[in-house]
Amino acid sequence: MATQRDASEIRTEIERARDQLATAVDQLADRLAPKRLVDDAKTSLRQKAETPQGKAVLGGAALLVGLLVIRNLRRSRRNR
Structure with missing residues (x-):
């Protein structure tokens, strides 16, 4: 109940x-x-x-950006 x-x-x-x-x-x-x-x-x-893998990724990204900047600078100098 x-x-x-x-x-x-x-x-x-x-x-x-x-x-x-x-x-x-x-x-x-x-x-x-x-x-x-x-x-x-x-x-x-x-x-x-801060991990080793993270540092490797950041280093690789920095290298890639650096190479792209150099490539673009060379291309812009050729086109002048």
């Missing part, structure tokens, strides 16, 4: 659920804040860049 709850019990449960929902929404808002996402991405990239 189901027991009947009085209005104060129901009110208490609703308030508890409302508080839990408010806490969850606040946590989501904090996790998804644009500034926090940017800061997390920066931290992650810095950590990856």
